Amino acid sequence: MCYKKVVILFLIFICVISSSVAAASDSSEAREYLSWESLSDLPESLGVAGSFAGVYDDALIVAGGANFQKPYWESDKQWYDKIWILEKTESDYKWYSGSELDRPIAYGMSISTDNGLVCIGGAYWQQCYSDVFILRWDRNNKKIIKETLPSLPEPCAYGSAAVIDDIIYVAGGQSSLNLESAMNNFWSLDLSQKDSEDFTWQELSSWPGPSRAFNITVSQHNGQSDCIYLISGRRIEKGADVSETEFLKDVYEYNPLEKSWQKKMDVPSCVMAGSGIDVGQSHIFILSGADGSLFFKGAELKLNHPGFPKQIWTYHTITDTWISAGKAPANQVTSTAVKWDDSIVLVSGEIMPRVRSPKIWQIKPVKIKSSFGFLNFTTLVIYLLAMVAVGFYFSFRNKDTNDFFRGGQRLPGWAAGLSIFATMLSSITFVAIPAKVYSTDWTFFVVNMMAIVVTPFVIYFVLPFFRRIDATSAYEYLEKRFNILARLFASFSFVLFQIGRMAIVMFLPALALTAITGLPVSYCILAMGVLSIIYCTMGGLEAVIWTDSIQTFILLGGAFLSLVIVLLNIEGGPAEFFTIANENSKFHAINFDFSSTSFMTTALWVMIIGGIGQSLIPYVSDQAVVQRYLAVSDIKTARISILTNAIIIIPATLLFFSVGTALFVFYKANPQKLDPTFQNDAIFPLFISRELPIGISGLVVAGIFAAAQSTVSTSMNSISTVIVTDFVKPFGLLKTERGYLNLARFCTFFFGVLGTLLALLFAASDIKSLWESFMGILGLFGGSMCGLFLLGIFVPRVGSVAAISGAITGAVILFLVQSFTQVSFLLYAAVGILSCFICGYLLSFILPKNKKDLSGLTINTVWSPHD
Numbered sequence: 001m002c003y004k005k006v007v008i009l010f011l012i013f014i015c016v017i018s019s020s021v022a023a024a025s026d027s028s029e030a031r032e033y034l035s036w037e038s039l040s041d042l043p044e045s046l047g048v049a050g051s052f053a054g055v056y057d058d059a060l061i062v063a064g065g066a067n068f069q070k071p072y073w074e075s076d077k078q079w080y081d082k083i084w085i086l087e088k089t090e091s092d093y094k095w096y097s098g099s100e101l102d103r104p105i106a107y108g109m110s111i112s113t114d115n116g117l118v119c120i121g122g123a124y125w126q127q128c129y130s131d132v133f134i135l136r137w138d139r140n141n142k143k144i145i146k147e148t149l150p151s152l153p154e155p156c157a158y159g160s161a162a163v164i165d166d167i168i169y170v171a172g173g174q175s176s177l178n179l180e181s182a183m184n185n186f187w188s189l190d191l192s193q194k195d196s197e198d199f200t201w202q203e204l205s206s207w208p209g210p211s212r213a214f215n216i217t218v219s220q221h222n223g224q225s226d227c228i229y230l231i232s233g234r235r236i237e238k239g240a241d242v243s244e245t246e247f248l249k250d251v252y253e254y255n256p257l258e259k260s261w262q263k264k265m266d267v268p269s270c271v272m273a274g275s276g277i278d279v280g281q282s283h284i285f286i287l288s289g290a291d292g293s294l295f296f297k298g299a300e301l302k303l304n305h306p307g308f309p310k311q312i313w314t315y316h317t318i319t320d321t322w323i324s325a326g327k328a329p330a331n332q333v334t335s336t337a338v339k340w341d342d343s344i345v346l347v348s349g350e351i352m353p354r355v356r357s358p359k360i361w362q363i364k365p366v367k368i369k370s371s372f373g374f375l376n377f378t379t380l381v382i383y384l385l386a387m388v389a390v391g392f393y394f395s396f397r398n399k400d401t402n403d404f405f406r407g408g409q410r411l412p413g414w415a416a417g418l419s420i421f422a423t424m425l426s427s428i429t430f431v432a433i434p435a436k437v438y439s440t441d442w443t444f445f446v447v448n449m450m451a452i453v454v455t456p457f458v459i460y461f462v463l464p465f466f467r468r469i470d471a472t473s474a475y476e477y478l479e480k481r482f483n484i485l486a487r488l489f490a491s492f493s494f495v496l497f498q499i500g501r502m503a504i505v506m507f508l509p510a511l512a513l514t515a516i517t518g519l520p521v522s523y524c525i526l527a528m529g530v531l532s533i534i535y536c537t538m539g540g541l542e543a544v545i546w547t548d549s550i551q552t553f554i555l556l557g558g559a560f561l562s563l564v565i566v567l568l569n570i571e572g573g574p575a576e577f578f579t580i581a582n583e584n585s586k587f588h589a590i591n592f593d594f595s596s597t598s599f600m601t602t603a604l605w606v607m608i609i610g611g612i613g614q615s616l617i618p619y620v621s622d623q624a625v626v627q628r629y630l631a632v633s634d635i636k637t638a639r640i641s642i643l644t645n646a647i648i649i650i651p652a653t654l655l656f657f658s659v660g661t662a663l664f665v666f667y668k669a670n671p672q673k674l675d676p677t678f679q680n681d682a683i684f685p686l687f688i689s690r691e692l693p694i695g696i697s698g699l700v701v702a703g704i705f706a707a708a709q710s711t712v713s714t715s716m717n718s719i720s721t722v723i724v725t726d727f728v729k730p731f732g733l734l735k736t737e738r739g740y741l742n743l744a745r746f747c748t749f750f751f752g753v754l755g756t757l758l759a760l761l762f763a764a765s766d767i768k769s770l771w772e773s774f775m776g777i778l779g780l781f782g783g784s785m786c787g788l789f790l791l792g793i794f795v796p797r798v799g800s801v802a803a804i805s806g807a808i809t810g811a812v813i814l815f816l817v818q819s820f821t822q823v824s825f826l827l828y829a830a831v832g833i834l835s836c837f838i839c840g841y842l843l844s845f846i847l848p849k850n851k852k853d854l855s856g857l858t859i860n861t862v863w864s865p866h867d
Helices: 002-026 295-304 374-397 401-409 413-424 427-439 445-453 455-468 476-481 484-517 521-569 573-583 604-621 623-629 635-669 680-691 696-731 737-764 768-794 800-820 825-843
Strands: 034-038 052-056 059-063 066-068 077-079 082-088 093-100 109-113 116-124 127-138 143-149 160-164 167-171 186-190 216-221 226-235 246-255 260-264 272-279 283-290 311-316 321-327 336-340 343-347 350-352 360-365
Touching: 052 116, 052 127, 052 336, 052 343, 059 116, 059 127, 059 343, 093 143, 109 160, 109 167, 109 336, 116 143, 116 167, 160 226, 167 216, 167 226, 216 272, 216 283, 226 272, 226 283, 272 336, 272 343, 283 343, 374 484, 374 521, 374 696, 401 521, 401 696, 401 737, 413 521, 413 623, 413 635, 413 696, 427 484, 427 521, 427 635, 427 680, 427 696, 445 455, 445 604, 445 635, 455 604, 455 623, 455 635, 455 768, 476 484, 476 696, 476 768, 484 521, 484 623, 484 680, 484 696, 484 737, 484 768, 484 800, 521 573, 521 635, 521 680, 521 696, 521 737, 573 635, 604 623, 604 768, 604 825, 623 635, 623 696, 635 680, 680 696, 696 737, 768 800, 768 825, 800 825
Parallel strands: 052 109, 160 216
Antiparallel strands: 034 360, 052 059, 059 082, 066 077, 082 093, 109 116, 116 127, 127 143, 160 167, 167 186, 216 226, 226 246, 246 260, 272 283, 283 311, 311 321, 336 343, 343 360
16 A cells, blocks of 8 residues: 555656656747857958968967958959957057068968967968968067978868867868869877977878868867867869869768767758857857858859858767857858957958958857746755754764764664765765766766775775774874874875865865856855854764765755656657667777777776775775774674665666766757856756756755765864874873863864865965865875775785885875876876885885784784674
């Protein structure tokens, strides 16, 4: 009977959700993707087509070009060698001229770089050129500086170029003014090799399609790496009549890492001679282009020509989809689109046969503001107040530091296990895993599963040491096994790292929450930080673990609801979901790569070794996790906590990976719902803010808050534990247990405030990159700390000097690996652990052996399979 009621309630719930989803879907309206504003017109009143254009030192450089004087159809083409510079003033823009190119030239390719505007090839009258040079604007002396670069392998005009990092790629074009000379050329020049003998153009493998000129070439990220996209163009077979000109719509993607081409979805119409540019992290906008519909009627229509179609197209590289992005106020072909600050600038160009425009357009992506709504805010506030209530309840149970730091060791194993899970799953992960799967596939699934693989090792080889010494801080073991220096160094590193972790875990999700709720970033940070401080300071570890348990259900429930709603939004339901996902290889999980370069990839062996290393560090040496082992009554219950975490990882990983795949399928079917102003990492928040029904989105946002607060509150309590247990108690600085309890509460409050203020500082200034560098240095010791514990447990001969030397050497080796090799970041943890362990072991044969009593401190004296 009870079972039937549950089924009926579930069906009612699905019906309510379905109707809400339908209502949300029906309310979607056409949106404006770009805003266009006229900038200062080009000084050449008739405008030019085919000019070099780009930005250097915050100035727009426009050089060369060609046009027809009035009357347009009775004059010859005029070629320009002039250079125009547009500078910003305090209130407007100002043009400078007077500099000239070596010759009149047009229809070349140009790329903005940190070294200047690189100008490539071009044509003048009846000749195409292979010259390549850089133009730089000397702002102080108001003049152009020119530098010659290596020439192209052969003359080229009417092609297109793009850049990835320091490498310029040139694709397509003509070697003469006859379209029959259109090429399959694909060349690259690495500007970082400028001072070497290898500084020359490289001929790369061409795309698997026909030759072309007047194509568009753009670089953009495809979710996995930066790629080159070759789009449209036109061509004609040698000896064919002009009426047989082909107007191409095909698209190809070149992956520089794999050195391979892949055919992608055709653009809906030909966009030859157009301008394309990357917008956001995965969109390409085609701002102009000719479709060829009136190609043979130019001379007939003359000034009655309606102009080229003003249709804007946008391509999404991850879902491989094209959609219309509205209409442009003008279609200026044979123009160049360049980025200038936070805008796109479209420079002059041809608006109909023989007619140019001097217009320079400033184009900006339009952000859509989301409305979170009263019901969603109510749901969120109820959750936040409930967390404070939990802290208030447990505040009455803290009589001493054992209660505050270990919950009086009265916590059930399953709750401690849920707390371990919630601690390791931060809000960054809550958002990042679906985003990663949406952009790629299930390759990283193996990494998560390694947490299950290491569980038996942790239970039988690590857990007994912490339980036998009845530790409060994980680093007490290091003093007993080695010396006080090892303990204090590990504790100090942990405290610094956790302060930074708190700030980052609050700051990064706050960016996503701002996009969803419309609240300022600072408000979101304060909501997470202040409320975590309140319940953590009042309730201690017991409050942290019980709120973690509640938060686990909320964040998993929010993810599950999102998955259900995504599937309901997909026309065809689950069957269509699996069909589309399979067609796009989204369930691909294993890369069998054992080549000599596989250490740089996501090969299976890299995922396994990397996953084991990443899982060992928190289980073995992270106070935030180890503290959960110590918060239960006995070793059997501690094992239950570790097993609980391992068990819940499986459905949770399946859930979050499924959400990521479902998001891909949904947005592939509905590419118009994507927002170019959102980063790929924010794809889940985008769905939450735009697609979830009212009330449900509030619950899912509560899940993001829950994921953040579970990590932040854990950091607060574990920092307090380490400060009191490792830095104060050993030296007897306080006389009473009540004094230590008050200090524990003060430390929780103080470091919680410090982490929150640091997160606010990230939001208000530009120190985030500096702090991330500092955190990166601290992170070098994560693997070494784990290696230090493993040395202590498994190598009795290692003394304190050899162990600490091994830890420092391991950190140095990891730094060198990160800085000077292409080893996958997935292997960093394993490299740190193994370097410390191997170096410490080898040094033990040189440095003094351990002479301490090791009873209960090594594998030889503790472990028993029946313990």
